[in-house]
Amino acid sequence: MLNYSFMQNAIFVSLFISILCPCIGIFLVLRRSSMIGDTLSHASLAGIAMGLLANINPILGAFIFTSICGALIEFLRTYFKKYTDLILTIVLSLCVGTAITIISSGKLRANADSFMFGSILTVTRFDMLLVLFLSAVSVLTLILLYHQLIYISYDEDAARLAGVRVKLINYAFSILVASAISASIRIVGVLVLSSMIALPVATALQLGKGFRTTMIFSIVFSVTDIMLGLFISYYINVAPGGFTALIAVAVLVLVLIAKKAKSSFSVKTLS
Amino acid sequence: MINAEDLRFSYTGAPPYVLNGIDLDIRNGEYVSIIGENGSGKTTLMRLILKFIKPTSGRLSVDSRRIGYVPQRSDFSNSDFPITVFEALNSYRKLLKLKDKNLVFEKLEQVGMLSYANALIGTLSGGQSQKILIARAIMGDQELLILDEPSTGVDMNSQQEIYGFLKKMNREKGITILSVEHNLDAAISNSTLIYHLMRGQGHLCTPKQYAKEFLSDKGSVSFNA
Numbered sequence: 001m002l003n004y005s006f007m008q009n010a011i012f013v014s015l016f017i018s019i020l021c022p023c024i025g026i027f028l029v030l031r032r033s034s035m036i037g038d039t040l041s042h043a044s045l046a047g048i049a050m051g052l053l054a055n056i057n058p059i060l061g062a063f064i065f066t067s068i069c070g071a072l073i074e075f076l077r078t079y080f081k082k083y084t085d086l087i088l089t090i091v092l093s094l095c096v097g098t099a100i101t102i103i104s105s106g107k108l109r110a111n112a113d114s115f116m117f118g119s120i121l122t123v124t125r126f127d128m129l130l131v132l133f134l135s136a137v138s139v140l141t142l143i144l145l146y147h148q149l150i151y152i153s154y155d156e157d158a159a160r161l162a163g164v165r166v167k168l169i170n171y172a173f174s175i176l177v178a179s180a181i182s183a184s185i186r187i188v189g190v191l192v193l194s195s196m197i198a199l200p201v202a203t204a205l206q207l208g209k210g211f212r213t214t215m216i217f218s219i220v221f222s223v224t225d226i227m228l229g230l231f232i233s234y235y236i237n238v239a240p241g242g243f244t245a246l247i248a249v250a251v252l253v254l255v256l257i258a259k260k261a262k263s264s265f266s267v268k269t270l271s
Numbered sequence: 272m273i274n275a276e277d278l279r280f281s282y283t284g285a286p287p288y289v290l291n292g293i294d295l296d297i298r299n300g301e302y303v304s305i306i307g308e309n310g311s312g313k314t315t316l317m318r319l320i321l322k323f324i325k326p327t328s329g330r331l332s333v334d335s336r337r338i339g340y341v342p343q344r345s346d347f348s349n350s351d352f353p354i355t356v357f358e359a360l361n362s363y364r365k366l367l368k369l370k371d372k373n374l375v376f377e378k379l380e381q382v383g384m385l386s387y388a389n390a391l392i393g394t395l396s397g398g399q400s401q402k403i404l405i406a407r408a409i410m411g412d413q414e415l416l417i418l419d420e421p422s423t424g425v426d427m428n429s430q431q432e433i434y435g436f437l438k439k440m441n442r443e444k445g446i447t448i449l450s451v452e453h454n455l456d457a458a459i460s461n462s463t464l465i466y467h468l469m470r471g472q473g474h475l476c477t478p479k480q481y482a483k484e485f486l487s488d489k490g491s492v493s494f495n496a
Contacts, residue, residue, distance in 0.1 A: 030352060147362040154352050154359065157323060158407070161340050162366035210355035210391060 009128055010120035010187060010230060010240070016135040017184040017196070018226040022204075022218035023142055024180040025197035027173065029205070030153045036073060036177065038194035039088045043069035043095040044181050045190045048115050049102035055109060059130050063182035069095060070174025074167075118189030118241025120230065131183040138179045145169060150211060187230075189241030199248035200225060206255050221251055272415060272447050273297040273320060278329035280315055288327065289315045291471035297464070299414075302441040302448040303475075304458035307468030313451045314343070316468065317419055320449065335415045335447075339408030341401070343419035343451075350393045356403055357388045360410065367411050378406040382436060398429025405433065409440065416440065418450040422457055430454075434461050455486070 002008065028034050044062035051061020069091050076087040103112050114122050142149070148169050151159035160166050181193060188196050204217035229244025236243075278293035289312045297303050305313045318324050320333055321340060360375040379385045382402040392400060401421060408416055421437070422430045438461050440446045452458040458465055459478040466475050467485070476484070 147365040150354070150358075150362045151366060154354060155342070157321075157342060158340065158363065159366065160323065161321060161338060162363060164366055205353060208391065209353060210389075211353055211358050214353045 006121050006123065007234065009123040009125070011227075012128055013123055013131050013183075013187055014226045014230050015223070016131055017180070017187065018222040019219055020135045020138055020180045021184055021196045022200045022222040023139065023215065024177055025201045026204075026211075026215050026218055027149050027153050028177065029198055029201045034194065034198040035085075035088055036070075037181070037197040039073070039092045039095070040066050040070055040177055040181050041185070041190050041193035042092055042099065043178075044185050044193075045112070045115060046095045046098040046102070047182070048185065049099050049108065049112055052108045052110050052112060053102055057126060057130065058110075058112075058115065059127055059182050059186060062185055063130075063134065063178060065095075066178035066181050067175045070178045071171055074170050074174050114189075115185055116190050117239040118185075118187050118192070118244075120187060120234070120240055123186055127186055131186075134179045134183045138176050138183075141172065141176055145172065149173065187240055188226075188244060189239065192241045192245040195245045195248055196222070196226070199245070199252055203248075203252045203255050206252075206259050221248075225251055272299050272301070272334050273449070274330075274332050274334075276330045278319070278331050279327045280312075280319060280324070281327050284327055288471055290319070293329070293471075293473060295466065295473070295475065297447065297449065299447055300441070300445045301464055302438070302450075302462045303464045303466055304450050304452040304462040305466045305468060305473075306452050306455065306458050307473070311468040312471050313468055314419060316473075317417055317449070317451050321417060333415070337412060337414045339410070339413040339416045341404045341408045341416070341418040341421055343423060350400070352393065354392055355388070356384065356390055356392055356395075359392055359403065360407055363407050363410055369411055374410060378410055379403075381409070382406045383432065396426075396429075397424040398426055398433070401425050401429065401433060405436065409446075413446060415447045415449065418448070420451055420453050422452075422454045430457070437461065459486075 025034070025037065028037055043066045047062035047065030048058040050065055051058035054061065073087055073091055076090065077084065080087050102108065148159065148164045151162070151164060152166055152169060156166060180197070184193055184196060200222035201214075201218045203221045204214045207214065207217055209217065225248040226244050229247045230240050232247070233240040233243040273295060275293050275295040278290055278295070279288045280290040281288045293316065305316060307313050315324070319326055319331060321338065356379070357375060360378065364374055376385060376388065379388055382405055384399065384402050384406060387395065387399065387403075392403065395403065405421075416437070418437075421433055425433065434457055437448055437450070441448050450458075450462075459482055462478055464475055465478055465481045466473050467481060
């Protein structure tokens with residue numbers, strides 16, 4: 001299996017996205033904005049459709065359009081302060097509408113279906129370089145903005161008082177989310193992408209640790225989910241995205257059971 | 272330190288105003304408690320001073336950029352955020368660009384919480400988490416400390432410790448304190464001045480004047496200010 005070049009490409013890209021997704025996801029989940037991931041993954045589908053229509057690399061198209069939609073979500077916060085969930089509905093309508101209109105027009109020179117479910121066969125050398133570039137820039141930005149992002153998520157007022165430019169960093173973060181989604185879309189697919197952003201974080205949160213440890217465990221769970229999903233889906237011949245989501249849910253359930261068993265054991269030991 | 276002239280604020284930008292013509296002059300080194308009934312505009316005034324919101328009209332100036340802030344615990348509902356005491360304080364130190372790594376431990380020691388450095392903030396009691404918020408607020412060399420109902424959800428012993436600490440910071444270090452209070456005893460016992468807000472307007476008086484004017488038939492109150 002590892003002798004196939006398409007599988008080597010897939011493993012390479014998967015490793016990067018399994019590190020990148022939870023790093024972005026932890027901030028989205030803790031801001032109670034994990035559905036932004038879902039909205040922006042639909043934005044990436046519209047971007048892919050535009051890329052295919054304009055005959056440019058679809059991942060590049062996804063990155064550009066997803067960044068615009070991420071910035072649009074941030075911009076609309078000013079106008080819908082009390083109805084933030086409505087913003088996602090508005091942007092989702094724009095994205096799904098654009099994607100369906102372009103795909104159904106019959107003018108695409110390639111098939112957009114592989115992006116819906118994820119595919120390991122279609123990862124090209126250029127995709128790999130693009131994913132490498134997007135991941136490297138994103139991780140570097142995350143390291144630079146680490147403390148600012150923690151405080152904007154934890155206590156926005158305190159961050160503002162400490163001189164953090166909250167709005168500017170929120171815009172930068174939107175582009176980071178767009179970058180993670182664009183990098184992941186080829187393998188994971190639009191339909192389950194948001195689960196790859198949220199589920200490893202949800203699993204790590206069950207451990208009840210501090211921020212840094214939670215982030216490290218999110219990455220560990222994410223690498224486990226994506227690699228297991230990739231290898232098993234190869235052998236049973238199904239799309240990797242869907243199977244990875246199933247593995248992520250299974251790991252979460254296992255951790256929840258282990259947590260429950262541990263607390264029951266502790267109660268019995270005490271009594 | 273804080274000066275307001277004919278300050279007005281409404282959330283819609285038009286009447287009726289939450290704050291309707293506030294005149295206020297607070298000098299360095301004062302300990303001022305802002306009191307008033309629910310909806311009188313206490314928290315709004317505090318948020319204006321912190322520049323979280325902008326006045327609808329009037330003038331407001333604050334002569335310090337070194338401001339520490341302790342939010343109201345019931346508003347600060349992020350208690351399930353996975354962060355340790357050390358992480359919360361250390362990240363804040365980094366935001367303030369303070370280089371001394373020992374500052375976190377120094378501030379924790381000052382509020383008597385050094386042994387909780389590795390505890391998750393969400394596992395702390397009301398009094399303990401309030402002390403951590405105070406430790407964060409005094410990070411750096413702050414000149415002005417603003418607190419929003421510091422005794423809400425805090426047991427009596429912790430209340431005494433917190434007010435004792437605030438008085439010490441005010442009397443010994445000369446830090447100006449502005450505290451939104453629902454605890455009248457604490458306001459009268461600890462403050463050098465009381466700002467009483469009623470229906471969007473307010474007046475500044477000493478604790479003795481306040482007690483004489485408003486509490487004459489409500490029993491005795493001790494004066495330590």
